[in-house]
Amino acid sequence: MFKSAFINKPSVLSSAIVSALLLVSVDAMAAGGSAPVSNGVSQVNVTLTGAEGGTCIVDHNSAKAGPVTFTVVNKTATAITEIELLSDNRILGEKENLAPGLPAAKFTLTLDGGKYQIYCPGAKQELINFTVTGKSAAKATGSTAELLKQGTVGYATYVNGVVDAMVVAVNQLKADIDAGDLEKAKAQYAKARPFYERIESDVSGFVLPGFKATDNAGNLDYLIDMRASNLDPKVGWHGFHAIERDLFGHGKITDDTKKLAAELQQNVTKLDSLTKALTYKPEDLANGAADLLEEVQSNKISGEEEAFSHIDLVDFAGNVEGAQQAFEFLKPGLSKIDPDLTQRVETQFANVNKMLDTYRDGKIAGGYKYYTADLKAADAAKLSKAVQALQEPLSKIAEKVATVGGA
Missing domain, CATH: 2.60.40.420 (Cupredoxins -  blue copper proteins)
Structure with a gap:
């Protein structure tokens, strides 16, 4: 990722x-x-x-x-x-x-x-x-271009707010782990996860100073969100999913778990400071939204993301929310460019959210049913089909907003 x-x-x-x-x-x-x-x-x-x-x-x-x-x-x-x-x-x-x-x-x-x-x-x-x-055309001006620009500024504020909230949630996760409270830590893990899922397409390319981009030891996305299925043996396992393994797989908190929590806290704090400097173009929002839905298809519906906690539907909902926020910030400008496409995307988001609502369970940490093997076998195809119906019109937005004139 x-x-x-x-x-x-x-x-x-x-x-x-x-x-x-x-x-x-x-x-x-x-x-x-x-x-x-x-x-x-x-x-x-x-x-x-x-x-x-x-x-x-x-x-x-x-x-x-x-x-x-x-x-x-x-x-x-x-x-x-x-x-x-x-x-x-x-x-x-x-x-x-x-x-x-x-x-x-x-x-x-x-x-x-x-x-x-x-x-x-x-x-x-x-x-x-x-x-x-050649050279790119002069930067567009006018009402539509200005609406899109305003959308990128608003979206940047949204991303910063999500990362700020993730820092708070991870701080609490670390506190629960340091206290040795397994059940509280499990519940807090599910609360902390969605924040990264909402904005991962925007923040997952950061490389720490002194590291090559090809070295996962300095790749913040690896250090925060790497899964068991794609580990780099030279770097080892870090981040959310290593903690997930200990809490849900091993069912205990060890000294290593506490070290992992401290490292995660440090890395999300670094991420928080880095995201404050980010700026976006309209097509960045569109590309990012499409990437989040690809994450749903490749990692959430497969059950690969949360292999121990099985809260994949929590992550699924986080990805969808992030994609929808990117769309919503583009919508005022996009509505002027292509109102029919805007309506199609809006309708498909509504369909996906309505489907997700059928899996809500307030008694479970994170608010969604566990994505068990039985649930996956029964519903994976349905989930994938709904997301595909959204991906098709959403994939057209980047070209639309990248070519807007000064109208």
Whole structure:
């Protein structure tokens, strides 16, 4: 879940690593010519295959400055599960959880002229050169553009408030763990979890000073939210889910649990200070909302996220809330751009929330039924279908808001 949130943050790849990769990078994996433009957005397709151990094929190696949509489909590549767009060692945007056979995923970025790289970790050729020509159009002004700008400012305030609340919740979790109160700690764990789930697509690309972006020891998302299914053996297990293992899996609080809680407290406090400097573009909100729903599909409905506590539906609801907040802050401007699309997204959010309400249980910590094996077997397909119905119209928003004029 190492997302960059498509915003200005210190997610940096080592210059040595990038240079080394560029030495073996060739343009053979990218077709010539500039990407075609549709409705003001350049369209670039990336195909992942299992050929030669993992191949990343880009259909065009350049695009004109302005909004660019990268559409990624994994046909047969088991070694490649994500792609990133890099510029000057910064991660500008990415898609992950790209398992073979899943529907195409996309993200839209507004790019200025310059040299970029498409990075496919795990591919035989990991870096592919990508060029953007010309300059982006002057920043739009006018009522619609101003509404979208106001939305990004309001959303930044929302994110800051969520992270502030997470710090408070984690402080209480640490206090319960330090006191050795297992039942209170379990209940507080369920209260603390949703905060990160609401905003993880915005804050999960931070790399601590002194670390490479490829080193999970300095990746705040890893240190806060890594699951058992995707551990880095060199770094070990940290964060929420290591605490979850102790509280719900082992059923006891140990000295190691207390150390994990102290570390989590430190890391969410660091995250709190870092998020205060974030700024957003309208397409960042749209991309982030889409990412949160992809998290639901890949990790919540599968039951992978909360393997010990089984509060996956709490996380599910957190992801949906975060995605809906991003949409709500865009809605005043989006309603002027495409009122029909706005209504479709609004309707599908209502449908998903109505479905989630059927799983509410106030007697359980977190407020939702446990996502047991039986519940998963019975309802996973229904849950997935409802989320897919929301993902389809939501995926169109980034291009819409990235291409707005001064109307």
